[in-house]
Structure formats: structure tokens, C-alpha cells
Amino acid sequence: MTNTQRAKRATIRDVARVAGVHPSTVSRALGSDRQARALVNAETRARILKIAEDLNFRPDIAARTLKTGQSHTVGVLLPDLTNPLFPPIVRGLEDRFAEDGFVVLLGNTDDDASRGELVLEGLLSRGVDALVVATARRSGSQFLELSRQGLPIVLINRVFDDQLVPSVATDEVAGIRMAVRHVHSLGHHRIAHLAGPQDLSTGRNRYRGYLAEMDSLGLDVEESMVCIANLYSPEEGRRCAVELLDATGARPTAIVAANDMLAIGCYQALHALGLRCPEDVAIVGFNDAPFSDLLSPPLTSIRFPHYQVGQQAAQLVLERIADPTAPIKVIFLPPELVVRGSTCSRVQG
Amino acid sequence: MTNTQRAKRATIRDVARVAGVHPSTVSRALGSDRQARALVNAETRARILKIAEDLNFRPDIAARTLKTGQSHTVGVLLPDLTNPLFPPIVRGLEDRFAEDGFVVLLGNTDDDASRGELVLEGLLSRGVDALVVATARRSGSQFLELSRQGLPIVLINRVFDDQLVPSVATDEVAGIRMAVRHVHSLGHHRIAHLAGPQDLSTGRNRYRGYLAEMDSLGLDVEESMVCIANLYSPEEGRRCAVELLDATGARPTAIVAANDMLAIGCYQALHALGLRCPEDVAIVGFNDAPFSDLLSPPLTSIRFPHYQVGQQAAQLVLERIADPTAPIKVIFLPPELVVRGSTCSRVQG
DNA sequence: CTGTTAGCGCGTTCAC
DNA sequence: GTGAACGCGCTAACAG
Numbered sequence: 001m002t003n004t005q006r007a008k009r010a011t012i013r014d015v016a017r018v019a020g021v022h023p024s025t026v027s028r029a030l031g032s033d034r035q036a037r038a039l040v041n042a043e044t045r046a047r048i049l050k051i052a053e054d055l056n057f058r059p060d061i062a063a064r065t066l067k068t069g070q071s072h073t074v075g076v077l078l079p080d081l082t083n084p085l086f087p088p089i090v091r092g093l094e095d096r097f098a099e100d101g102f103v104v105l106l107g108n109t110d111d112d113a114s115r116g117e118l119v120l121e122g123l124l125s126r127g128v129d130a131l132v133v134a135t136a137r138r139s140g141s142q143f144l145e146l147s148r149q150g151l152p153i154v155l156i157n158r159v160f161d162d163q164l165v166p167s168v169a170t171d172e173v174a175g176i177r178m179a180v181r182h183v184h185s186l187g188h189h190r191i192a193h194l195a196g197p198q199d200l201s202t203g204r205n206r207y208r209g210y211l212a213e214m215d216s217l218g219l220d221v222e223e224s225m226v227c228i229a230n231l232y233s234p235e236e237g238r239r240c241a242v243e244l245l246d247a248t249g250a251r252p253t254a255i256v257a258a259n260d261m262l263a264i265g266c267y268q269a270l271h272a273l274g275l276r277c278p279e280d281v282a283i284v285g286f287n288d289a290p291f292s293d294l295l296s297p298p299l300t301s302i303r304f305p306h307y308q309v310g311q312q313a314a315q316l317v318l319e320r321i322a323d324p325t326a327p328i329k330v331i332f333l334p335p336e337l338v339v340r341g342s343t344c345s346r347v348q349g
Numbered sequence: 350m351t352n353t354q355r356a357k358r359a360t361i362r363d364v365a366r367v368a369g370v371h372p373s374t375v376s377r378a379l380g381s382d383r384q385a386r387a388l389v390n391a392e393t394r395a396r397i398l399k400i401a402e403d404l405n406f407r408p409d410i411a412a413r414t415l416k417t418g419q420s421h422t423v424g425v426l427l428p429d430l431t432n433p434l435f436p437p438i439v440r441g442l443e444d445r446f447a448e449d450g451f452v453v454l455l456g457n458t459d460d461d462a463s464r465g466e467l468v469l470e471g472l473l474s475r476g477v478d479a480l481v482v483a484t485a486r487r488s489g490s491q492f493l494e495l496s497r498q499g500l501p502i503v504l505i506n507r508v509f510d511d512q513l514v515p516s517v518a519t520d521e522v523a524g525i526r527m528a529v530r531h532v533h534s535l536g537h538h539r540i541a542h543l544a545g546p547q548d549l550s551t552g553r554n555r556y557r558g559y560l561a562e563m564d565s566l567g568l569d570v571e572e573s574m575v576c577i578a579n580l581y582s583p584e585e586g587r588r589c590a591v592e593l594l595d596a597t598g599a600r601p602t603a604i605v606a607a608n609d610m611l612a613i614g615c616y617q618a619l620h621a622l623g624l625r626c627p628e629d630v631a632i633v634g635f636n637d638a639p640f641s642d643l644l645s646p647p648l649t650s651i652r653f654p655h656y657q658v659g660q661q662a663a664q665l666v667l668e669r670i671a672d673p674t675a676p677i678k679v680i681f682l683p684p685e686l687v688v689r690g691s692t693c694s695r696v697q698g
Numbered sequence: 699c700t701g702t703t704a705g706c707g708c709g710t711t712c713a714c
Numbered sequence: 715g716t717g718a719a720c721g722c723g724c725t726a727a728c729a730g
Contacts (some may be wrong), residue, residue, distance in 0.1 A: 011723060020703050027725055036725090041699060058474045062414035063723035070520050071411065073454075073475070081440050084639070087430045094430075094457055103471050104455050105422075108443055122452050125407045126422070164709050234643060264643055271645075277380075294583060296620075330499035360707060371717045376709055385709090390715060412707035415722050 004075035010055040018051050019044075026052070032101070044182065065127055072102050072315060077157075078134040079111045084289065085306060086134070091271065092310020093132060100318055102129070109135050109142065130317045132156060152312050152320035158201075160332060166320060168313045168331045172202065175302040175335035176209035179256045179284040182300070182337055184217055186344065188254040188282060191219065192244045194237060194266065195228045196258035203228075206258040206286065224249050229262055236271075237265015245273055253281060254343070260285040260292055263299055264340075282343040297341030304335045355445075359404040367400050368393075375401070379408065388624055414476055421451050423666060424472035427483040428460045433638065434655060435483070438505065439658020441482060449667055451478070458484050479571045479666045481505060501669035503662050507550075508679060515669060517662045517680045521551065524651040524684035525558035528605045528633040531649070533566055535602040535693065537631060540568065543586060543615065544577045545607035552577075555607040555635065573598050578611055586614020587621075594622055594630070602630060603692070607633040609641055612648055612691075632694040646690030651686045 012030075016023040021044065022181040029048040037045070051057075065071040074097060078086050080251060094104050107123055109116035116135060120142075123131070130152035133143060147153045147165065155167035183191055196203030207226070214221050224247040227240035237257065240342035245251055249336045257263040270277050277283055277297055288303035314333055319326055361379070365372040370393065377385045378397040386394070400406075411545055414420040423446060427435050438584035443453050456472055458465035465484060468489075472480070482492060491495045496514065504516035525575040532540055542559040545552030556575070563570050573596040586606065594600055606612040612634035619626050626632055626646055634641060637652035661680055 012725095013723080023723090024702080024725075025700060027723095028700090031725080033725095039699060044699085058470065060415070060723055061475045062411045062420065063706090065411035066409070066415050066708090067724050067726080069706080081436045081443075084433070084436075087433075087436050090455070091430050091457060094455060098468070098471075101471070103475065106439070106443060106453050106455050108440060119447070121407065121725075122447075122450070126410045126452065198722090289640075291638075291643065294640065294644075361709095362707080372707090373709080373718080374716060376707095377716090380709075382709090388715065393715080409707050413709075415707080415724090417708050418722085438719090 004022075009060070010052075010057045010311065011060070012057070015048060015052050015055055015057050018055065021048065027281045030057075034339035059290060067252070069127070069128040070129055073105050073126065073128050074102055074130045074132060074314075075105045075107060075120075075126075075128035076121070076132045076134070077107045077109055077116070077119065079109055081106070081108055088306035089134070089310040089313075092307040093314045094310075096311045096314030096318070102314075102318070104323065106138055111135060112200050122130060128328060129321055130154070132313055133315060134158075150324060152317055154316045154320070156309060156313050164328050164330070166316045166328050166330065168309050168316065168333065170304040170306075170309060171210065171332045171334055172205045174332075175286065175304070176206045176256065176258075177213040178335065178337045179286065179302055180210060180213040180217070182339070183256065183282050183284060183343060184219070184255040186254075189219060190225070190325060191254045191256060192225045192227070192252035194240050194244065194255055194257040194262050195226055195261070196232055197230055198228055210256060222249060229258070232259045232261045234261050234265040234268065237262035238268045239265070241266040241269035245269060245275065246288045251281075252329060254284070256284045256286075258286055260287050260289040260299065260301060263301070264295070267295065278341065278343050278345055288338055292338075293340060295342075300340045300343040301338050303338050305333050350653065358409070359401075359406045360409070361406070364397060364401050364404055364406050365573055367404065368397050370397065379406075383427065418476070419478055420476040422454050422475065422477050423451055423479045423481060423663075424454045424456060424469075424475075424477035425481045425483070426456045426458055426465070426468065426472070426511060428458055430455070430457055434636075437655035438659040438662075439659075441656040442663045443659075445660045445663030445667070451663075451667070458560060460484060478670055479503070481666060483507075499638035499673060501666055503665045503669070503675060505658060505662050513677050513679070515665045515677050515679065517665065517682065519653040519655075519658060520681040520683055521554045523681075524635065524653070525555045526562040527609075527684065527686045528635065528651055529559060529562040529566070531688070532603040532605065532631050532633060532692060533568070535603075535631065538568060539574070539599060539601045540603045540605060541574045541601035542570075542686045543574070543589050543593065543604055543606040543611050545581055545611070546579055547577055549692070552607060552626035559605060569577050571598060579608070581608045581610045583610050583614040583617065584635055586611035588614070590615040591622070594618060594624065600630075603633070604630060605633045605635075607635055609636050609638040609648065612650070613644070616644065626691065627692050629692055633692060637687055641687075642689060644691075646694075649689045649692040650687050651684045652687050654682050659680055 012026045013023050016026045026048055029040045029045040089196055092219035109119055132154050134156040143153055155165050157169050159167050180191055195207045198204055227243045229236035229240050255266055263283050266283045270281060275281055285299045285301035288301040291300040292301045316329060352434050361375045362372050365375045375397050378389045378394040380472035454472055456468035458468055481503050483505040490500055504514050506518050508516050529540055544556045547553055576592045577587035578589050603613050615632045619630060624630055634648045637650040641648040641650045665678060
């Protein structure tokens, strides 16, 4: 008796016995394979379905997996679910996967190589049909290896430079450009950038986007118009904002922050300097954190469609499972500008 | 060729062939069963381990599950991962499970009966060894049925009144009492409660806790000292706070809110009425949302150890898997008072 | 349309 | 200490 004493579930054979047919027939009647199902007599099938229902039959996916090599399970590797970025992504994944009967196996790596290795092993030995990878640091080599072995892999919020891999990402550069264009359209010309840490790709991308948009608007970027934070924290935001606003040259009339935390720091700086927002200085955040509309004034920000990122990633996975030779897609999802009181006094809080 | 064209992984038989032993020996050498492992010659075992490593052997959990009935997988049912309550819980679960080689299968139910049924089916047919349930609405009957069939089930943040089921919950009543006691110790006597919706258990519990603590402090609760919000939203919070502060009787000097959202509404009300916090009115929130320390003044709140809830729940699950007859534990985790500027002007923001 | 047969990879029992 | 044989529950191939 290797099984636990848990009541054994009805098997396909139990159903067959009651129905007076062969187990295979039951398998065909219940299976998801449409053309196999078509082969079985309609009323036989109806009878089998009823009996299965009565017996509370549930297929044993472990057995099916052993047989078919498909677990209908997808591993999701991410650094830390606690990062507010990820829950909507995971929901998007799950919702889309659920439509096709797939289930999500979760793995947090903490961006730690050895833990990541362990978690990955766990997922692979459970025979995941595909992998969704959102970890930042890992050198991609092992994933490329797995991919070459035929395991569908979809990347989230990152792309390999050297190799084409299916991926879904948000367009950060486009986002920051929207932010700059927005305040410009409001009549601002002295637009500063409160940049994020330049050792993070996000910080670099957003800085790049700022420069690009300023350039295409034909606006000068004096050195005093950019300050680089060492962390994405309100404290650093405040420090940098003070620096931007206290500079000897003409003061900026708008600050585009690389992140909502930094934007909060701007609020604090304005308060300390006795300046008003948006009348004296307009502020734009980045990420649309859940608390953005609770601030006073409510913070104009750039919102990313994280849920849709998850959905799209799941979609790509399913496509590649269905046809592993399908062309590799790289999808960029555009962000959305959410205008609130911090740039526009006419806007309702 | 039922398998996908994915490179077939090395099996236990491949290892056996290379090592020149029988597959069973490999199984024994690699297995987690200590006494089986003890039977195999130490150096044979060492050789097998090395070969397994070289061949990049990974046991097929589906096959093992089929044989042993244990999937080393635990299903987690929750209403919505997007609710900020849950990510830390899930991480706590995952971290503890990972220590024992278990993996988490996620299921969002949206508190929807039919979706819940579907998700549950999916988890059960994948042979989860246990279930962690955090869904609010479901009548517990089906879970009790599963539990009776021998499937370990642990409840999170809810307990069945009628039946003893292992569970981990935070002590809401204790939390709200701490909040009341805190402002009382600061010298407040006119302490109002901005209650949550009374059709939610959270709203009722917190209201109850407020009344209990006021009673044991020997403080009167006039009718005008309680206002019940219809939603956990800043708007409702504002409406109720205005009502509390505008009442004809003596104005409360402190408001204990049932939730941080409601507390934000209090801030808005104070602002609108030209009152200062904490000088005129002290505010206490509930839940310690991530943005609480970003408000001005930073919000005093009650923090719940969500991560530990997850860890403890995982611990209970593992205990019951190891010994299904172990006594049923119900664990209440105490909250923590986080004092910030909204109650105490001496406190640093 | 349905029955038969075989085997996925592993862990376990019984021999030796 | 190790080998041999069996079966977990299911589905794919082939008969009929």
C-alpha cells in the first residue's frame, strides 16, 4: 500500500467497468482530442460521461503526463512575487493559461543564482511544458540551452541582445518619451529628468528615452537639468529634486521622474522649498504605483499594462507549445499616460 | 513518438546501463528513502551519483507521483493574487515549502463559485498532496469532504465555526485593540471608530474589537463616535470622517480606522475642515499598506505578519503530510503596532 | 465504432 | 548488496 490512506479516486477502469466498455473507449470519450472523441458513439459517450460524473471521476494528470509527455503545467520564474510589478503579470498568465487548462507552477529566485538553479530543477523535473522567465540577472545561456532542447521559453520584460527569443516587454523608452511630450505640450520647456540608478537597465533606458525625446523636441539639455539617484527611494528623490530646483541656472518648470518613489521625493522637496505643484513645478512619475492617485496632488504617471503582459506571454507560450516551429515573436506593449493633478491643475483629483 | 521532439532526458535506466547495475539499484541509490539508500554499497552509490550528475539525470516526478501517489506539490487557492495581502503570504508558503522540496501550484478563484470549482478540479487532478485555502466565500463543505477523504487542508485567514480545521490567521481583534490602546495611552479619551463594511467579516471583527477595548478601558462609546463605511475606499473614509468630526457633540480627538484606505479619507477630511494631524486629531490606520509611510504625516498603522502567515501555513501542511493524524492546530499570529507621525508628533517621519 | 496490447519512468516487492 | 518482475493510470497504435 504505497498510496496514502486517502480514498482512492475512481479510475478510468472503474468507469469502464460500470459502463460495460473497454477503458480505451472511456479514454477516448473523455479525452480532449477532438478527433478521437468523434470516433466514439454519441450515446455511448453520453453514458460514459454520466457515469464518470456519478463516480466523481477525475483524470490522473500524473499518469497522463507520463504517457504523453505533456503536463499541462507551465513554470514561471520570477525574482520576487512581492515586487508589486509581478502579481498582475502572474494573474494575466494564469487567466490566459486557465482557458486552455494549463496551470502555473511558481518559482521565486530572488535573483540568486544557486536558488534559481534549485527552483529551475524543481520545475523541470515536474515536467513543465514551458517556461516563462522574468528573472533579471541570470545569464541567459542555460535558458538558451533548454530552448534548444525544445522547451518553449518566453521572456518577460527582457530581451537577449544576441539571440532571438520569444518575449513580451513593456516599452520603457516610449513611456518616458510620452511623459516628456506631455509636459511639453502643456507649455513646459525647461524639463528636468530625475534619473534612476544607472547600474540598472531601467534607469539607463529611461534616461536614454528622456534624452531622445528632448532631442526630437529640439530642447536643450543642460547638465543641471539631470540628476541621477542612487536608489529608487523617496529620500534619493528628495535629494535630487532639491539639487535640480536649487541649481544656479534657470529653474526647471517640470520634472520627469524615473519612478513614482522618486516623484514622491520631489513632492517633499517642493514642500520644503515652499513651491507648489503643479503651479510652480509639474511632476510626472513612472509606473503608476497603486498609491499614485492617493497623493496630493494626485500624481500624473505612466502606467504599464502588466496584466496584459502576462496574458500575451501566456498566449506566446501556448502558440509555441502548439507549434514549436512557429516564428519567434517579440512583443512590446505600449504604456499609457495617466494625467492627474501633478501636471494639470484643471484635472480633478 | 508520443513525446515532443524535445531531447529525452536521461532516465534511471540510462544511468543504470552506464553504471553497469540494475535500474532498481539506481533508484535505491538516488531515492530519498534513507533506509533503502543504506542498503546500497557506498562506493557503488558514489559511482551512480557521479554518473547521474554527468548524464544530467533528473527524476521524472510524474512517474514517481504515479507510483507513490505523492506529487510534492501543494495547491494554493486564493481569491486574487493582485490583492496586496497575498503576495507576501505566497512567498512565505513557497519559501517554507521549498525547504522540503515542495512546489506551489497557484489557483485564483476570484471568489467565484464556478471558477473556484474549475480551478480546484485542476489542482486535484494534478494530485496535489495538500491544499492551502484562502478563499473567503466558499461554503466549506466541499473542503471538509476532501479533508475527510484524507487530503490535508490548511485554511488561511479564516476558521470554520462548526468544525476544527488546521488554520493560520492574524488576530484582527487584537490588532484593533492595540490601536485603541495606543491612542488611549497618548492621552486620548474621545476615540472614534471609522468602521468597515459590516457585511464583511473584517469590518465586523474590527468593529467588535474596538467596542471591546473601549469597554475594557472604561470609555463610553456614544453613537456619534462610530461611522460605518460602505466600502474600503478613501471616498467613503472621507465621508465618514467628516460625519464624525462635524457631529454636534464633542469632537473626537482620535480616529481609529478599519483600514488604511479609510485613513487616507480621514486625511482628506481633516484637510478640508482645516484641522491638523496629529495636533487636532490623531489617526490610526489598519493593515500597514506599503504607502503608509509615504503619506504626510506618515500613518500610524497595524502591521500583519503576512509572510509569517504563509510560512506557518506551509509548516502546518508539512506536518500533516508527515502525520495525517497529528493534532489539529489553529494558529493566531499577533499584529504589530507601527507608530508614525499621524498619532505622535515626536515621531520621525 | 470498439477492443487489444503495450509501455511511459519509477519504486517496490520478492528472490538470490 | 543486488537483480528480476510487476504495476501505478493512462493513451497511442493496431486490429477487427
